[in-house]
Amino acid sequence: MFASLVQGPLPRLVLVGIMLVALQETLFIDLRPAAVTIQVVLALAAAAGAAAGPQKGALAGFVLGMMYDLRAGSPLGSSSLSMGLGGFVAGYSLSITVDPQWWLAMIFTGIGAAVGETMVPVVRSFIGEEGHFTPRLFTVIPVVTVAAMILSPLFVPLGRWCMRVKKVDWTKVKAP
Amino acid sequence: MSLYTPGRRRAILLLLLSSLLILTIDLRGNALLDGIRSGYNQAMRPFESAAEVVARPVRNAWRGITRYDDLEAENQRLREQIQAMQANDIVARASIAQYYELLAYFELESPGSYDRVVAYVVGQTPSNLDQVIEINKGTNDGIREGMAVISPNGVVGKVTDASSDRSRVMLITDTRYAVQVKVVRPEPVTTTTTTTTTLPGATPASVLDTTTSTTVATVPGATTTVAPTTTLPDPQRETGELAGRGPGESPEVIFVADTPGFGLPEVGDIVSTSGGSLSLAPADLPIGRVVEVRQGSPAQGLIVVVEPYANLDDLEFVQVILYTPERESGTNTTSTQPD
Numbered sequence: 001m002f003a004s005l006v007q008g009p010l011p012r013l014v015l016v017g018i019m020l021v022a023l024q025e026t027l028f029i030d031l032r033p034a035a036v037t038i039q040v041v042l043a044l045a046a047a048a049g050a051a052a053g054p055q056k057g058a059l060a061g062f063v064l065g066m067m068y069d070l071r072a073g074s075p076l077g078s079s080s081l082s083m084g085l086g087g088f089v090a091g092y093s094l095s096i097t098v099d100p101q102w103w104l105a106m107i108f109t110g111i112g113a114a115v116g117e118t119m120v121p122v123v124r125s126f127i128g129e130e131g132h133f134t135p136r137l138f139t140v141i142p143v144v145t146v147a148a149m150i151l152s153p154l155f156v157p158l159g160r161w162c163m164r165v166k167k168v169d170w171t172k173v174k175a176p
Numbered sequence: 177m178s179l180y181t182p183g184r185r186r187a188i189l190l191l192l193l194s195s196l197l198i199l200t201i202d203l204r205g206n207a208l209l210d211g212i213r214s215g216y217n218q219a220m221r222p223f224e225s226a227a228e229v230v231a232r233p234v235r236n237a238w239r240g241i242t243r244y245d246d247l248e249a250e251n252q253r254l255r256e257q258i259q260a261m262q263a264n265d266i267v268a269r270a271s272i273a274q275y276y277e278l279l280a281y282f283e284l285e286s287p288g289s290y291d292r293v294v295a296y297v298v299g300q301t302p303s304n305l306d307q308v309i310e311i312n313k314g315t316n317d318g319i320r321e322g323m324a325v326i327s328p329n330g331v332v333g334k335v336t337d338a339s340s341d342r343s344r345v346m347l348i349t350d351t352r353y354a355v356q357v358k359v360v361r362p363e364p365v366t367t368t369t370t371t372t373t374t375l376p377g378a379t380p381a382s383v384l385d386t387t388t389s390t391t392v393a394t395v396p397g398a399t400t401t402v403a404p405t406t407t408l409p410d411p412q413r414e415t416g417e418l419a420g421r422g423p424g425e426s427p428e429v430i431f432v433a434d435t436p437g438f439g440l441p442e443v444g445d446i447v448s449t450s451g452g453s454l455s456l457a458p459a460d461l462p463i464g465r466v467v468e469v470r471q472g473s474p475a476q477g478l479i480v481v482v483e484p485y486a487n488l489d490d491l492e493f494v495q496v497i498l499y500t501p502e503r504e505s506g507t508n509t510t511s512t513q514p515d
Contacts (some may be wrong), residue, residue: 022223024302027231031238035424037304055184062191068196068215072301073308073337073344076209077199084191120305127203130353132305134422140304 012162013048013060017067020044025071036143039117041068043148045083046112048159049090050105050152051130056163057087057112078123106152113148117141214339224299290390290458290469290500293317295343297491307423309333311494314341324449324457330485331355331449331463332494334456337409343496347488348427348463353420355457357429358450359441359466359480414441415450418463418482426467440478441469447482458499 020041028038045064049057065080072079090112097104118141121132148155160167202209295311313319315338325332325345333353337344346353416432429447445466451459468481 001323007467018220018223019227022220022227023231025220025224025299026227027234029302030231030235037302039302039304041302055187056189058188065195067216068302070213070218072303072306073213074301074303074306075199076202076213077195080195080198081192084195088188099500117304120303123411124305127199131354131420131422134425136424137423 002009002071008061009056009059012164013063014157015016015079016162017041017064020064021067023130024068024109033147034139036140037095038147039113039144039146040151041065042083042086042116042144043109043151044112044155044159044162046090046109046116046148047152047155048163049092050094050100051156051160052091052108052163052165053089053094054091057089057091057166058084059087060130060143060159060163061085061087061116063131075124075127078127080110081099082084082116082119082122085119086112088112102153102156104151109152110145110149114141114145117144158168181339217339217342224477291318292495293319294493294495294500296493298342305351305422307333307353307420307488308336309345309346309347309494311343311345311489311496312341313496314338314343316340317496318498319343319496320500323499324461326461326497327486327491327494329462329487331457331461332486332488332491335496347420348418348484349420349423349425349488350419351422353418353427355418355463356448356450356452356455357416357418357463358444359414359416359429359432360448361442362444362446364414385400416480418447427464427482427484429482430476432478432480440468441480443467443469445480447480456500460495461497 024040028040031038041064042061045057045061046061052060060085062080065078065083066076067085068074068079069076090108093108093111094100100108118137120139124132184432198209227283279458281415295313295317298312299310301308311325319335319338321335321338323335325334331348333347333350334355335343336346348355414432418427418429420427429441432441443466447463447466449455449457449459449461449463451457462485464482464484464486466480467483470479470481471477472479
């Protein structure tokens with residue numbers, strides 16, 4: 001069991017997650033285009049989904065969301081839900097293609113990030129918090145989505161590495 | 177490749193249920209999860225310090241690009257403010273001295289009579305919904321959950337989480353923030369050119385008599401002060417609950433009590449904490465001024481929009497007021513309760 005844990009995606013995911021959460025807490029609270037905080041952790045969860053499929057995307061979102069909640073002080077599990085869904089949706093988008101080009105992965109990452117960020121106020125509403133559905137969401141979600149898309153050329157390979165998924169080289173696949 | 181095999185569905189369902197379970201446990205309050213959170217935050221410190229080193233040049237470059245015009249405008253505005261404040265300084269000093277004399281005479285408490293801890297803002301939440309900052313002082317300095325946090329201009333928020341050397345402060349604009357407040361009507365009092373000599377041994381009672389008509393400058397010696405028109409708060413007031421409305425939105429006072437003697441709150445009225453035996457914030461901490469009054473739904477009643485005095489977008493130093501009401505001593509409060 002221990003071996004499977006070490007050989008699984010968790011250690012790499014936690015390692016990268018720690019670095020990204022640290023950057024999120026320092027650099028990205030100041031780089032705020034249109035007064036919106038870019039969600040790099042969510043971007044990685046979505047990128048992992050776009051690189052490795054819905055199941056691994058959901059797992060990445062769950063783990064990264066938990067790390068995010070622990071540091072940000074938000075209700076533990078709320079970001080796991082939103083990021084998990086973001087990763088899942090990004091991975092589910094993969095079903096339309098076998099081998100997505102970089103620009104397609106970018107779109108999938110953007111979709112996942114948009115869904116994840118949209119889910120944040122939804123989850124918060126479910127746990128009794130009010131006042132999160134404001135017109136500002138119409139600024140926040142597009143900015144977070146575009147930022148995730150811009151980061152995706154970097155984050156999709158990173159997500160693939162974290163989830164221990166190898167990119168299939170279709171030129172070397174032999175016909176049955 | 178099948179996306180919906182039973183195994184995959186089970187795994188995703190498991191993650192979903194795990195999130196919900198953890199969320200439920202955390203919301204109900206759990207010492208184990210609090211311990212894990214505290215330990216994780218400690219473990220993250222070195223990584224954040226390293227990230228800070230990497231981030232600083234990038235951040236400075238970004239600020240240089242995006243905030244140059246703002247800084248120039250702010251610089252100009254601050255120069256103008258300094259000139260205006262210098263004009264009021266003498267009168268203000270005199271009024272403060274007189275205020276403390278009166279407080280001492282009547283043995284009343286004031287916000288200034290509580291110990292405070294000055295803290296440096298070291299971070300803020302990365303969330304786009306929450307309005308939370310982190311300061312570099314914690315329980316080692318006497319800070320407890322619920323304590324009011326102020327800046328030189330007014331109330332900033334309250335402590336919602338305190339570890340040994342760090343605390344989280346929920347700003348008054350956060351949607352979860354609530355505090356009991358009073359809306360006070362300032363009435364303009366025209367002051368005249370006054371010449372006041374404070375004689376050694378003069379009783380505060382005699383000072384009290386003079387305040388009914390003029391603002392008195394208690395500068396030792398024969399001092400002539402040309403004072404501008406100023407305002408004094410009227411004792412009549414409305415009470416209500418101040419609630420945050422999220423980033424970029426001004427807080428609102430809701431559940432405004434209907435006091436016929438006061439009339440409707442008006443633009444320009446002063447909003448400050450109302451205090452009380454259960455409140456974690458002492459009375460009379462200034463919060464802001466009324467900028468809009470509107471009628472809500474019948475259930476909501478009157479809604480008073482408040483512009484905070486404190487500049488919440490650019491906080492560097494804050495003060496935590498080490499105030500704990502007697503009935504709350506030794507107990508913790510949840511962050512969602514009005515204080």
